[in-house]
Amino acid sequence: MAKKNAISAKTQTPAAKEKQVIAEFEKHIYDLQQMLEISKSFCSTIEFSPLIESILYVAMAQMRVTGAGLFISEEFGSEYFKLSENYSGIAIDPTIEYKIGIDSPLIEFLSSSSSVFDLHELSEKFPESQEIKVIESLNPSLIVPLMLKNHLNGILVMGERIFVENLSADYTTYEKNEIQTIASLASVAVHNASLIDQSTTDMMTKLRLKFYFYNILEDKLDSAFFQEQTLSVIMFDIDFFKKFNDTYGHACGDYVLK
The missing domain is CATH 3.30.450.40 (GAF domain)
Known part of the structure; x- marks a missing residue:
């Protein structure tokens, strides 16, 4: 089989060789275009x-x-x-x-x-x-x-x-x-x-910081507007947190935040 393939390669006409080279070249171009699209996808x-x-x-x-x-x-x-x-x-x-x-x-x-x-x-x-x-x-x-x-x-x-x-x-x-x-x-x-x-993450609580929140909120607002959907935001607050810190210390305050 190897001998047959070798003979076939030797007897390949110049036109056939040129066609094969062009096909391989086109594949390389296609693959490079694919990699460019993949790069754009990852970076976005x-x-x-x-x-x-x-x-x-x-x-x-x-x-x-x-x-x-x-x-x-x-x-x-x-x-x-x-x-x-x-x-x-x-x-x-x-x-x-x-x-x-x-x-x-x-x-x-x-x-x-x-x-x-x-x-x-x-x-x-x-x-x-x-x-x-x-x-x-x-x-x-x-x-x-x-x-x-x-x-x-x-x-x-x-x-x-x-x-x-x-x-x-x-x-x-x-x-x-x-x-x-x-x-x-x-x-x-x-x-x-x-x-x-x-x-964009607070190392202590592992919660997202304000900058990240505003970026996500902007995306969600745009999406809700174009898709004509409602959007809700829930805010949590800890009452009298300063008083807790002053009474029990910042280490206890950090524990409460976590």
């Missing part, structure tokens, strides 16, 4: 939940997989990358805690690499790793680090590939490069969303 979303959902659906569509999940550090100073609810189309075992320690050897390895991996490669590297067992339970077809300037912002786990006739179930080098590009764009978006999240 600053809230974590819609952003994660967008990343998962894009990865699933581009790589033709049945599901995907994303391990991320959801809070500033967190010691773990967590899956939480950041997945779609993946079967989750309720007895397993889907988190990976930031200081684990697996995270150190992924942070120092610019590659994508299948489960077999990581299992060979870390045969006794509990973190690998956690990932293994998701039955991944590919594990993709989200890297930005040598910093790991997340781990994208690709689910089972969808069978398509005349297409291999294995990832080609071109597809691996493509998902790495998507992961790079996703990593930038996750990093930016994290910075916005930190700058």
Whole structure:
């Protein structure tokens, strides 16, 4: 079969070769346009939940997989990358805690690499790793680090590939490069969303600050106006809070706020 293909390639006419080159060139242009649209989509979303959902659906569509999940550090100073609810189309075992320690050897390895991996490669590297067992339970077809300037912002786990006739179930080098590009764009978006999240969140109560509230309120008002819907705002207030602080101290006041 290999000999036959070699003979076929040698006997290919110049016109056929030119047609093939043009087809490949057109595919590259199409893929670049896709990446531009994906970049716009990621950059236009600053809230974590819609952003994660967008990343998962894009990865699933581009790589033709049945599901995907994303391990991320959801809070500033967190010691773990967590899956939480950041997945779609993946079967989750309720007895397993889907988190990976930031200081684990697996995270150190992924942070120092610019590659994508299948489960077999990581299992060979870390045969006794509990973190690998956690990932293994998701039955991944590919594990993709989200890297930005040598910093790991997340781990994208690709689910089972969808069978398509005349297409291999294995990832080609071109597809691996493509998902790495998507992961790079996703990593930038996750990093930016994290910075916005930190700058608009009160570290003590974990509540949003006034700046964030006004931005969201403006969006909701515009949406309500164009869709001709009503909008309500509920405000809570703590009566005599200053008196409580003065009587019991600010530490107790902070406890009440939390």
